[in-house]
Amino acid sequence: MGTETALNEALPAGRAGVSSLPNWSETARTAGTVTASMLTIVIPALNEQESIGLTIQRCLDARERIRRIGHVADVEIIVVSDGSTDRTAHLAQEFAAREKAVRVIVFEKNRGYGAAIKEGFAQGSGDLVAFLDADGTCDPNYFGELCAALQAQHTILAIGSRMGKGSEMPRIRRIGNLFYALLLGFLSGQAVSDTASGMRVIRRDALASLYPLPDGLHFTPAMSARALMLRERVAEVPMPYAERIGDSKLRVLRDGVRFMLSIRDAALLYQPSRLFGFVASFCVAIGALLGAYPVEFYWGNRRLEEWMIYRLLLCGLLFISAFSLIAASVLSERILSLVYHRPQQSFLSSVLSKLLERSRVAVAAAFAVIAAVVLVWPGFVELARTGHVTMHWSRPIAAVFLLEFALFAFIYVILQKIVELWQSQLSHDVINRRKPERL
Numbered sequence: 182m183g184t185e186t187a188l189n190e191a192l193p194a195g196r197a198g199v200s201s202l203p204n205w206s207e208t209a210r211t212a213g214t215v216t217a218s219m220l221t222i223v224i225p226a227l228n229e230q231e232s233i234g235l236t237i238q239r240c241l242d243a244r245e246r247i248r249r250i251g252h253v254a255d256v257e258i259i260v261v262s263d264g265s266t267d268r269t270a271h272l273a274q275e276f277a278a279r280e281k282a283v284r285v286i287v288f289e290k291n292r293g294y295g296a297a298i299k300e301g302f303a304q305g306s307g308d309l310v311a312f313l314d315a316d317g318t319c320d321p322n323y324f325g326e327l328c329a330a331l332q333a334q335h336t337i338l339a340i341g342s343r344m345g346k347g348s349e350m351p352r353i354r355r356i357g358n359l360f361y362a363l364l365l366g367f368l369s370g371q372a373v374s375d376t377a378s379g380m381r382v383i384r385r386d387a388l389a390s391l392y393p394l395p396d397g398l399h400f401t402p403a404m405s406a407r408a409l410m411l412r413e414r415v416a417e418v419p420m421p422y423a424e425r426i427g428d429s430k431l432r433v434l435r436d437g438v439r440f441m442l443s444i445r446d447a448a449l450l451y452q453p454s455r456l457f458g459f460v461a462s463f464c465v466a467i468g469a470l471l472g473a474y475p476v477e478f479y480w481g482n483r484r485l486e487e488w489m490i491y492r493l494l495l496c497g498l499l500f501i502s503a504f505s506l507i508a509a510s511v512l513s514e515r516i517l518s519l520v521y522h523r524p525q526q527s528f529l530s531s532v533l534s535k536l537l538e539r540s541r542v543a544v545a546a547a548f549a550v551i552a553a554v555v556l557v558w559p560g561f562v563e564l565a566r567t568g569h570v571t572m573h574w575s576r577p578i579a580a581v582f583l584l585e586f587a588l589f590a591f592i593y594v595i596l597q598k599i600v601e602l603w604q605s606q607l608s609h610d611v612i613n614r615r616k617p618e619r620l
Contacts, residue, residue, distance in 0.1 A: 218308055220253045220328060220382070223301030224260045225294050226315035230267040233260070236315050237276045237283060243321040244282070251328025253309065258283045259301040260315075264291030269315075295400025302388065310388070314379035319343075323420040327382040330416040337387035338408050338415045340373065341380035343422035361402060361440055368448045368455050369409035373417060376405040377440065380420070387413075399439035406447030451517070454530045457510035461503040468499035485575055493575070497582040504586060508593040511537050515600050519607060539597040546590035553580035553587070 222240055226233050237258065244256045260277075262270035262285065270287045277283040286300055302310045309328060313321055323341055331339035344358060361376045379401060383391070391407050394400050408415050448456045475489045475496075485493075514530050557580045560572040 218254050219306055220247060220251065220256045220309045220311060220324065221302070221305030221307030222256065222258045222321070222324065223298050223305065223310065223312040224258065224315050225263055225297035225301070225312065226260060226265060226269050226273070227263045227291060227294075227297075228265045228267045228269060229315040230265075230269045230272060232317040233269050233315050234272050234276070236313070236317055236321075237273065239317075240313065240321045241276075241280060241282065243324065246322050247325045247328065250325030252332060253328050256282060256324075257305060257307060259286060259305055260284070261286045261297035261301045262288060263294070263297040264288050293396035293400075294398045295394055295403075296396035298400060299394065299396075302385070308385050309382055310385050311382040312379070318423050319380040320421060320423075323380065323418060324382065326418045326420075327380075327416075330418050331382050331384065334414065334416045336414045336416045337384050337390075338404070338413065339382045340375060340378045340405070340415060340417050341420040342375040342417045343378055343420065344374045345419045345421070357440075361444065364441075365402075365406055365409060365444055367459075368444065368452065369406075369412075370455075371409045371412070371415070373405060373409065373415055375417070376444075377401045395439075395443065397439060399443045402440045403443035403447065406444045407451070410447045410451035453513040453517070454510040454533075457506045457513070461506035461510070464499040464503040464506065468496045468503070471499070472496040485573075490574060490578065493578060497578070497585075501582060501585050501589065505589050507533060508537060508542075508589065512593070512596055512600065515597075515604075519600070519604055537593070539594050539601075542590050542597075543594045546587040546594070549583040549587040549590070553583040556580045556583070 224233075224236060224240070229236075237260065240256075240258050247253055247256055258280075260273040260283065262273060270285065273283070273285045277285045284304070286297075286304060288297065288300075292300075298312045301312070309331070311324055311327070313319055313324075319341060327339040327341060330336070344355065344362075358375055358377055362372075362374055365376050366372045381401075381404075383404075390411060390413075391404055394403050394407070405415070445456070471492050475485060475493055478489070479485055510530070511534050514534065556576045557572070560570045560576065563572065564570050
C-alpha cells in the first residue's frame, strides 16, 4: 500500500491513482506477453550526492511493483559515477555493499551522460535495459508501466512522458521539448510528446539498430530520433515530473543546439527526402511569390522593368536550388534503399523517382540547352554583324538559368547511372554468394 499511496500523491490532480493510468498489465496479459528475465536500470550520475541515495532507494523500493506490473522476473540497478568529484560514488558504493541488486561503475574522468548510460547497458545483463536520471525528478515506480507498455505493444522503446499538466519542468524546457517534438514529428511522420525524457525502457536486442548514439546529453533526443526515423513504434506513458534536487547540468542554448543537430543527423541518415523536400518546397513557394508580379506585368505589358532583374535573379536561384534538392532527395532515397535493403519510403518519393527517371531528366536537360541557345542566338547574330548587342537583359539571364539547370541535370543523370551500377553490382554479388560452392 505504501507504494500505491506514494504514486497517488505524485500524480497530478485529476489523475491520482494507479488505476487512472493505462492498464498495461491487463493489456499485456491479454496479448500473451512473455515475462522478461531481467530489467537493467542504469543511473548516470555526475556530482549528485544530494539525490543519489534517494534515487537508489526509490529504485530498490519499486522492484516488487516493477516485477508485478511490468512482467519482469528480476531487476538490477547499475549506478555509473561519471567522473564525480563529490561523494556520489562513495554513497552509491555503500548501497552496493549491502544490496546485491546494486552495482557501481566509476569513471575517473567525465565521459558524458550518454557514455555513462551505454557503459551501464554494456555491463548489465537484462534483456530489457532502462535508464533514470539521478536527480530525483522521475519516479522509478513507473518502470512497471513502461515495461508493460513496451511488451504489450511490441515496441522497441517505451518513453516516460514528462509533458503532463502536473509537470514541474521549467517553462523554457517545456517550450524546447514541444518544439523538438513538433520538428521530429514533422520529419518522421510519428508523434512523440517528449523526445528528451530521461526515463525510458529499451529492448536490448534493439540497441544494435539504435547505435551509434552520442556520449553527451543529446543521447536521449538522438535515440528518439533514430527510433522514429527507422519507423519503429514507440510507446509513451505519462508520468509525473518533479523539480530536480541540486543544480542542472543542462545548458539550454548549447544542449539545445546539440538536440537539433541530433534530429538533423537522424533525418539525414534514415529519411533525408523529408528534409530535402521541406527545403525544396520552401524554395518553390518563395520563388513563386517573388516571380508572380514580374510574370503578371510581362503578360499585360509585354516588357519588364529594369528593377525586376534582382527579383528574377533570386527566383532563378530559388528554382534551381529546389531542383537540386529534389534531385538530392531522389538520389539519397535510392542510395539508402541499397544500404538498408528497403523500398521507397513514401508515395511522394516514389512519384518523384519516376518523374526524375534518368532518361526523362536527360531529355529535359537537352531541351534546356536548346532553349538557351534559341534565346541568345539573335544576340550572337547581332554581335557578329554589328559588333555590339542590343538584346534585352532578360534573354541572357533566362539562358544562364537554363544552362545551370542543364548542368545540374546532367550531373544528376551521371549520379543516377552510378547508383544503378552499384545496384547491379550488389545484386550480382548477392546472387553469387547464394550459389552453392562447386566441389
